[in-house]
Amino acid sequence: MIELQNAAMSYGGGELLSQMSLRLQPGSFHFLTGPSGAGKTTFLKLCYGELLPSGGHVSLFGRDVFRMDRDEIARTRQRIGVVHQDCQFLDHLSLAENVALPLTVAGKPVNSAELMELLGWVGLKRHADALPPQLSGGERQRAALARAVIMSPEVILADEPTGNVDWEMSQRLLALLIELNRMGKSVVIATHDLNLIRAAKAQVSARVLRIANQRLHLAGADL
Amino acid sequence: MIRLIEFLSFEKTGAGRVVPPTGFTARLTLFTAAAMAFLAVFALALSMATGRLADRWSEALARSATIRISAPAEQMETQLAAVLNVLSTTPGIASYRALELSEMEALLGPWFGPDLPVDALPLPRLVEVVETDDGVDAEGLRLRLSTEAPGAVFDDHTRWRRPLVEAAERLRSLGLLSLLLIGGATAGMITLAAQAALAANGQVIRVLRLVGAQDRFIARAFVRRFTARGFWGAMLGTLLGIFAVLALPEADDAGGFLTGLGFAGAGWLWPLIVPPLAALVAYVATRFAALRMLRRIA
Numbered sequence A: 001m002i003e004l005q006n007a008a009m010s011y012g013g014g015e016l017l018s019q020m021s022l023r024l025q026p027g028s029f030h031f032l033t034g035p036s037g038a039g040k041t042t043f044l045k046l047c048y049g050e051l052l053p054s055g056g057h058v059s060l061f062g063r064d065v066f067r068m069d070r071d072e073i074a075r076t077r078q079r080i081g082v083v084h085q086d087c088q089f090l091d092h093l094s095l096a097e098n099v100a101l102p103l104t105v106a107g108k109p110v111n112s113a114e115l116m117e118l119l120g121w122v123g124l125k126r127h128a129d130a131l132p133p134q135l136s137g138g139e140r141q142r143a144a145l146a147r148a149v150i151m152s153p154e155v156i157l158a159d160e161p162t163g164n165v166d167w168e169m170s171q172r173l174l175a176l177l178i179e180l181n182r183m184g185k186s187v188v189i190a191t192h193d194l195n196l197i198r199a200a201k202a203q204v205s206a207r208v209l210r211i212a213n214q215r216l217h218l219a220g221a222d223l
Numbered sequence B: 001m002i003r004l005i006e007f008l009s010f011e012k013t014g015a016g017r018v019v020p021p022t023g024f025t026a027r028l029t030l031f032t033a034a035a036m037a038f039l040a041v042f043a044l045a046l047s048m049a050t051g052r053l054a055d056r057w058s059e060a061l062a063r064s065a066t067i068r069i070s071a072p073a074e075q076m077e078t079q080l081a082a083v084l085n086v087l088s089t090t091p092g093i094a095s096y097r098a099l100e101l102s103e104m105e106a107l108l109g110p111w112f113g114p115d116l117p118v119d120a121l122p123l124p125r126l127v128e129v130v131e132t133d134d135g136v137d138a139e140g141l142r143l144r145l146s147t148e149a150p151g152a153v154f155d156d157h158t159r160w161r162r163p164l165v166e167a168a169e170r171l172r173s174l175g176l177l178s179l180l181l182i183g184g185a186t187a188g189m190i191t192l193a194a195q196a197a198l199a200a201n202g203q204v205i206r207v208l209r210l211v212g213a214q215d216r217f218i219a220r221a222f223v224r225r226f227t228a229r230g231f232w233g234a235m236l237g238t239l240l241g242i243f244a245v246l247a248l249p250e251a252d253d254a255g256g257f258l259t260g261l262g263f264a265g266a267g268w269l270w271p272l273i274v275p276p277l278a279a280l281v282a283y284v285a286t287r288f289a290a291l292r293m294l295r296r297i298a
């Protein structure tokens, strides 16, 4: 689905990430960890085609990103659900419209019953008509998750989805992601919260990728 | 028609809402389109009126001519008789008629007052000549007149008609040129407004791309909006322009150039192409601006 071969990335200075190879299997569950500034967000951006690697190759669903045009990348994003670190919404649209946005831009009809069910699943039914700026951090994270899964993508990439929520809320979000994984979706969660990883390992067989010294390592089972 | 209305009312429906409403740019675009359409209606009216004028002058005046006889009073009647005789045997003349003194009085009255002693003045006699469609051989006629009635001068009006027709035709071209310029200026201003709207909505465009929107979708959101504004603005301006033309003083028979400004008959339909044309200009301009801009950003 997502494959990196010796991929490298630099923002102009030295290489931030180098020699990364990974093959994401359907139904897998990965954590991506590393200190702040290590390049977790950058790695995920490579995985959904927002950034092009400065070296090596990245292919999405069997297509080399270098061979894809803007519209092909846009269509690929309809198959990859992303929870962005700084959940960005259209502030003039209601929460429900924001969550349904991927359907709208893909020209697909919005089934309002399903939409409400999804909002109920992330516990935001009451806020369906609220505008994004009126929501708390945790509510925005859950809305971002709902938006990421509304197209039933095959892969979900979540960038610090529990970044600014309390422990209880982070457990709820984790439970939602684990549920998605049980439904057969691949999940990648970038986080530097080791407690979250430990909590997850009790419920799902997750593998841990660690970024250190510009490289991507498959961490041992012990953490 | 229903599809057109649907297309133009896009702003209120689902996909059109992804771009936040921008009150100021919207009103500016509406105003620009309205003002340009108003001007376009006048440019159209000008072109059509001058076109009609040019046609009328070159047609009607081409058929009429005058012979002026200046001669001492005692020779006047013989020369007049000679002129009428020449005219009766000249090919290309449909009819001719010597003006009576009373008619001269009526003609000159407005200039010199009603008490003009016409018979006491050494006025020339005038003969009105109407040519056939084939026209008369002016040089041949002048030659014959000079031998048979030396005081007679044939004036077929070409001397003063030609510059008038030329001026009218020039005015018509200027009117058409103005229409082109108005179209170009509209395209330019709508492009600027669209670019401003795109720049102001950078964040919106980023979010749309993140959730998988293709350029086509994003461009369409802007294009439809500006097309709708261009259309409704131009509609407003066109209606105002038509009312303004209607409110001009009635064109009289004399067909003066200024009072003749307006549309005639089916010509009234012409202003109705202004709104669709404005919509087309807005569509092309915005689409071009949007796709070019989107290609430049991430």
Ligand SMILES: Nc1ncnc2c1ncn2[C@@H]1O[C@H](COP(=O)(O)OP(=O)(O)O)[C@@H](O)[C@H]1O
Pocket: A011, A016, A034, A035, A036, A037, A038, A039, A040, A041, A042, A043
């Ligand atoms: N667009 C960018 N241009 C230049 N440098 C960047 C850009 N984005 C991120 N960086 C730098 O790359 C490094 C890694 O950033 P990031 O991938 O966000 O790390 P993480 O998500 O692990 O905290 C940071 O030092 C950051 O300053």
Ligand SMILES: [Mg+2]
Pocket: A040, A041, A042, A085, A159, A160
């Ligand atoms: Mg980050």
